[in-house]
Structure formats: C-alpha cells, structure tokens
Amino acid sequence: MKSMILRWSFFFTALFVVTNGHAKLRVVASTSQIADIVRNVGGDEVDLTVLMGPGVDPHLYKATARDVVSMQRADLILYNGLHLEGRLAETFSKVNKLGRTVVAVAESIPAEQLLASANYEDAHDPHVWFDPALWAYVISSVEESLAQADPDHAQDFAQRSSLYKREVESVSAWAQKRIDSVPVEQRVLVTSHDAYNYFGRAFGFQVVGVQGVSTASEAGLADITKTADFIKRRKIPAIFVESSVSPATIERISKDSGARIGGELFSDALGARGEMHIGSEGEQYDVGTYLGMFKYNVDTIVNGLIE
Known part of the structure; x- marks a missing residue:
C-alpha cells in the first residue's frame, strides 16, 4: 500500500511539473531585437524561441525545419514586418492558416512616421529600431500581443512594458x-x-x-x-x-x-x-x-x- 501511495505521489509530482512547464506562453520571435522586447516585457511568463541569432541577415533568412516546428507549437509568433523578413513571409502565412497567432509588430507604427523604401514600391524602410521613439510603438505592440495571448498576466506585461519604454527613452x-x-x-x-x-x-x-x-x-x-x-x-x-x-x-x-x-x-x-x-x-x-x-x-x- 505504501509503495502504491509513493508511486501515485511521484506521478502527480511529475504531472504538476509538466503542466507548469507548459503553462508558460510559448512565443517565437523572428529577430534578436524583437526577442529582447519579449524578454523585457514577457519576463518569466514566456518561453521564448528566437529564429535568428547574432550576425544573421533577416533580409536573406529562410526558415529551417526546426523553425517551422517551433512556430507550429507556438502560442504567439512575433516578427518585424515591413518586408524585413521577406523570405519568411510564406512561412508566416502558412502557420497563421494553421491557427497560430502571427503579428507583424513594427506595422503598428503610424504610416506617416515611416520612411519610404527605395527597394520596394509602396513599401517602407523596415529598420525602425534605430529610432527609439518608433521602437516604443513596437514595445507597445508586443505588450498588447502578449496580453491578448495571456490575459492573466496582462498587468505584469503592462508594468514591464512601461519600465522598458522609459529605459529606451533614456537611451535616446x-x-x-x-x-x-x-x-x-x-x-x-x-x-x-x-x-x-x-x-x-x-x-x-x-x-x-x-x-x-x-x-x-x-x-x-x-x-x-x-x-x-x-x-x-x-x-x-x-x-x-x-x-x-x-x-x-x-x-x-x-x-x-x-x-x-x-x-x-x-x-x-x-x-x-x-x-x-x-x-x-x-x-x-x-x-x-x-x-x-x-x-x-x-x-x-x-x-x-x-x-
């Protein structure tokens, strides 16, 4: 009897650990810049996967098989948009059709504040992180996306977002x-x-x-x-x-x-x-x-x- 109780105890302990492990919001970020926002705003409530590491050119990046699996398992996928990740557009579209939430966070910036792109007609320059005032819009977009995906932690996201935006304003x-x-x-x-x-x-x-x-x-x-x-x-x-x-x-x-x-x-x-x-x-x-x-x-x- 004692051994059976111990086995059930181990079972429920393991179940608790697994459940808690999956309780975190699974987020995929395309670039390291967006990933940095997610770390600052999402905190410990987020399980983050980053597609592109240091030195990777997002204009030329193509999704790997591992990337596709990560996106299929994600609760939320965040990418810059504005044609920055041009070769990932089709992949983002496909996982979105599978029911994943995909958000182009830089496209929250008012169009009148964006610069025209010399490469693409009717498009905008995607390198918005080099203006801290514009980056604040992206931080807000990430915060809103996280809050919609995990309403229970919306207040935590809002507090961290506010703090992070003050730090970005200070660096400017x-x-x-x-x-x-x-x-x-x-x-x-x-x-x-x-x-x-x-x-x-x-x-x-x-x-x-x-x-x-x-x-x-x-x-x-x-x-x-x-x-x-x-x-x-x-x-x-x-x-x-x-x-x-x-x-x-x-x-x-x-x-x-x-x-x-x-x-x-x-x-x-x-x-x-x-x-x-x-x-x-x-x-x-x-x-x-x-x-x-x-x-x-x-x-x-x-x-x-x-x-």
Missing part, C-alpha cells in the same frame, strides 16, 4: 548628448546598406548606404565609385562596416577614398547575449541587448567621426 537622450559632440558638418554616416535612415532622421545624420535598404543585391562598381568620390569631396574621416553584412564593399571604398574604417556597427541583428564592450565613458554595454547595442553603435559612430 543619452545618444543625443553624445552626438552633440560631433560637429554638424561631420554628421555623415556611410555604411554597407541603408539600415540607418531612421537613426539619421532622429539624430541629424546624413546617411549613405551603398547597397540600399535590402542586402539581397550587391553594390555595383558605379555605386562604389560614386560613394568613394562623395567621401573624398566631403572629407569624411571614417566609414563603417556592419555585423550582418560582408565588409568587402566598405573595405574597397575605404581603400579607394582614403577614409579609415571607424568600426563595426550592429545593423540587422544584435550581438551575442553577454558580449560586453566598454564605452568611452567607462560604461559596459551588453550588445546582446537593444539598449547595449544602441549605446555601442552611438559610441562607435561618434568616436569614428571625431578622432
């Missing part, structure tokens, strides 16, 4: 203060592709991306020559490579123009979580987080242009 003010040290005539940002137009609009930079908004096509010789001539004419001291784009084009332009490479910027993906960098003021940045990535980028740009 910090960035403006750092950028104010760069003379206005030197605020020209040359990179591999047009990932930084929202950043330029928000902080007063002229942005030159050799490949355009998408990385699906490579820069031609005419683009390289035109950019090198522009750099020499404007006497731009530094240009920048990107973490998710081949550095070959920028290295060629650096050689042709005489401008040094001022460093590597994070563009379409965050860095590895826990990867720390020390800023010019001695602060440590975890570039695997949105806030750390943003500070690292600003420090790299400012240091490159004023040294």
Whole structure:
C-alpha cells in the first residue's frame, strides 16, 4: 500500500511539473531585437524561441525545419514586418492558416512616421529600431500581443512594458548628448546598406548606404565609385562596416577614398547575449541587448567621426 501511495505521489509530482512547464506562453520571435522586447516585457511568463541569432541577415533568412516546428507549437509568433523578413513571409502565412497567432509588430507604427523604401514600391524602410521613439510603438505592440495571448498576466506585461519604454527613452537622450559632440558638418554616416535612415532622421545624420535598404543585391562598381568620390569631396574621416553584412564593399571604398574604417556597427541583428564592450565613458554595454547595442553603435559612430 505504501509503495502504491509513493508511486501515485511521484506521478502527480511529475504531472504538476509538466503542466507548469507548459503553462508558460510559448512565443517565437523572428529577430534578436524583437526577442529582447519579449524578454523585457514577457519576463518569466514566456518561453521564448528566437529564429535568428547574432550576425544573421533577416533580409536573406529562410526558415529551417526546426523553425517551422517551433512556430507550429507556438502560442504567439512575433516578427518585424515591413518586408524585413521577406523570405519568411510564406512561412508566416502558412502557420497563421494553421491557427497560430502571427503579428507583424513594427506595422503598428503610424504610416506617416515611416520612411519610404527605395527597394520596394509602396513599401517602407523596415529598420525602425534605430529610432527609439518608433521602437516604443513596437514595445507597445508586443505588450498588447502578449496580453491578448495571456490575459492573466496582462498587468505584469503592462508594468514591464512601461519600465522598458522609459529605459529606451533614456537611451535616446543619452545618444543625443553624445552626438552633440560631433560637429554638424561631420554628421555623415556611410555604411554597407541603408539600415540607418531612421537613426539619421532622429539624430541629424546624413546617411549613405551603398547597397540600399535590402542586402539581397550587391553594390555595383558605379555605386562604389560614386560613394568613394562623395567621401573624398566631403572629407569624411571614417566609414563603417556592419555585423550582418560582408565588409568587402566598405573595405574597397575605404581603400579607394582614403577614409579609415571607424568600426563595426550592429545593423540587422544584435550581438551575442553577454558580449560586453566598454564605452568611452567607462560604461559596459551588453550588445546582446537593444539598449547595449544602441549605446555601442552611438559610441562607435561618434568616436569614428571625431578622432
């Protein structure tokens, strides 16, 4: 009798553990930027799967078999939208038809605040995370999506979302203060592709991306020559490579123009979580987080242009 009671005790304990394990909201995020919002807003109530890791180019990413299984099992799938994950569109559509909830969180931003895309007619530039004011809309969209999927924790999501948005607002003010040290005539940002137009609009930079908004096509010789001539004419001291784009084009332009490479910027993906960098003021940045990535980028740009 005693052994039977013990067996039933073990059974119910195991059942409790399994049930609690599945009680978490299963969320799939396409990019590391969106995943960072989910971690900050969702907290321990969320079981998160991220499709794209550090250095992955979302413009070119295709779903793996494991990705499809994760999405089929998910309660909620969050992606940027605005054509950022162009090769995943069909996959998102299919899992949505299977009953999964799929949300393009960046498409919550009012259209009048979006920039036009040079690559796609009647489309918008998808790199909205480089304007913290726009990113706040995305944070709200993630919060609302989580709350609809898990109403019991809606208040927790709202509280964390409010805190996170204040932190994003604070990093924007910090960035403006750092950028104010760069003379206005030197605020020209040359990179591999047009990932930084929202950043330029928000902080007063002229942005030159050799490949355009998408990385699906490579820069031609005419683009390289035109950019090198522009750099020499404007006497731009530094240009920048990107973490998710081949550095070959920028290295060629650096050689042709005489401008040094001022460093590597994070563009379409965050860095590895826990990867720390020390800023010019001695602060440590975890570039695997949105806030750390943003500070690292600003420090790299400012240091490159004023040294």
